[in-house]
Amino acid sequence: MTMTVHQAEAVANRQALRDIPLFNDQRLKLGVFGSNCSGGIIMSEAPTDSRITWDQQLRVAQQADRMGMELIVPVARWKGFGGRTNFMGSALETFTWAAGLAQATEQISIFATTHLPAVHPIVAAKQAATIDQIAGGRFGMNMVMGWFKEEIEMFGRPQYDHTARYAYGQEWLDFAQHLWTAPGPFDFDGQFFTAFGAESEPKPILSPRPALICAGNSPTGMDFSARNVDVNLAVLDSLEGAREYKRKISxxxxxxxxxxxxxxxxxxxxxxxxxxxxxxxxxxxIDQGDTEGADLVISGLGIESESYQGVIDAFRERFVLGWGGTVLVGTPEQVTEQLAELSEAGIGGIILGFHDYANELEDFDREVMPLLRKEGLRH
Ligand SMILES: Cc1cc2nc3c(=O)[nH]c(=O)nc-3n(C[C@H](O)[C@H](O)[C@H](O)COP(=O)(O)O)c2cc1C
Structure with missing residues (x-):
């Protein structure tokens, strides 16, 4: 098959994707997660110095950048969850946040997280290309289909059912990919989007598209990720589960x-x-956990069952303590060991939250990073 000049260029430039830190050869890639939202990934009134100020955002991103971390991923949130803390009620918008941090950092990949139903692909494609210019190819997108009903309803329309959300997401991304690669103008005629004479210049520096990640873990979400993204973010319950998940999606x-x-x-x-x-x-x-807020998240996720109250209680604690993710607790040696186990189970990287992002990230650099290097997880 003969390639057009554009296709040949896209393939040649594809090298560039591997040149950014997200695709480097570190055995365990590291990132920061959720520092742009009040509460971060903790639903608790336990005191912390974390604040949603620009000074702190800069301090965290620049520290992660100096540490050689590969990525920083914000949470996209348009509405708080209520409860005692109104968890994530104050959240910096992620494209504008990413643009600011792209200018202020050197090597780390800066992500925007976007609810696909909240932003038109033409707008997002150009925002992405613009930030990628600022970032010199270090921009990426975490794609979220939207699951928090009240949040999506703020936009004046009902939330699609689960399957339709991903069908919409696929079409959204197909349209955006076309904008990132096609010379234009082109017409687009889909189920959800119609466009006449669409075009978008400049293209992202990272060709043929920015780095893409997605946290879909359902069968449809895994399929979307397997088809489209560079990194899937998995919600894990055990090391055995991690192994199996990795095997399945690969x-x-x-x-x-x-x-x-x-x-x-x-x-x-x-x-x-x-x-x-x-x-x-x-x-x-845990003692000062916002259990009311956690219950609102749990019911928002559709996890409601009287007969499984024990499971729900466990879920509540998992949400209070780290948004349902893995919790790495202990001394620097113990945290290193837990990270080594994840790596051993096939996990290629982890994005981290801290109760006090700015100060604890510095501690992590001083105490844990040397041990990760000693263990051969980082060099
Ligand atoms: C690491 C991670 C980051 C996420 N970031 C967001 C986010 O910023 N905004 C949001 O609304 N949901 C976010 N989610 C929720 C996921 O989008 C949600 O779990 C996913 O849509 C579920 O898809 P599924 O039903 O295919 O598993 C995140 C989930 C994970 C695991």
Missing amino acids: ALAADSYHRTLDVFTYGLVVCRETEKEAKQAVQGI
Whole structure:
């Protein structure tokens, strides 16, 4: 098959995707997650110095950048969850946040998280290309279909059912990919979008598209990820589960779409000098947990069942303590060991939340990073 000049260029430039840190050869890639939202990934009234100020955003992103971390991923949130803390009620908008941080950092990939139903692909494609110019190819997008009903209803329309959300997402992305690669103008005639004479210049520096990640974990979400993204963010319940998940999504990508993708996860780090101090800090977060808020999240996710109250209680604690993710607790040695186990299970990277992002990230750099290097997880 003969390639057009444009296709040949796209393939040649595709090298560039591997040149950015997100695709480097570190055994365990690292990132920051959720620092743009009040509460971060903790639903608790336990005191913290974390604030949603620009000074703190800069401090966190620049620290992660200096540490050689690969990515920083914000949470897209248009509405708080209510409860005692109105968890994530104050959230910096992620494209504008990413633009500011792209200018202020050197090597780290800066992500915007976007609810696809909240932004038109023509607008998002150009925002992405613009930020990618600022970032010199370090921009990426975390794609969210929208699941928090009240949030999506703020936009004046009902939330699509689960399957339709992903059908919409696929069409949204097909349209955006066309805008990122086609010279234009072109017409687009889909189920959800119609456009006449569409075009978008400039293209993103990272060709043929920005780095893409997605946290879909349902069969439809895994299929969407296997088909489209560079990294799937997995919600894990055990190391065995991690292995199985990685095997399943990799096979899906290879068999159905002849491609590969990496699997990362997310986690809360509570690392202290002694195990006792770390456990006390965890207990403090749980004791002052916003259980009302957690219940609102749980019911928003559709997890409601009287007969499974025990499961729901466990879920509540998992949401209070790290948004349902892995919790890495203990001394620097113990946290390193837990990270090594994840890597051993096939997890390629982890994006981290902290109770006090700015200060604890500095602690992590000082205490944990040297151990990760010693273990061969980082170089
Ligand atoms: C690491 C991670 C980041 C996420 N970020 C967001 C976000 O910023 N905004 C949001 O509304 N949902 C976010 N979610 C929720 C996912 O989008 C949600 O779990 C996903 O839509 C569920 O898809 P599924 O039904 O295919 O599993 C995130 C989930 C994970 C695991």
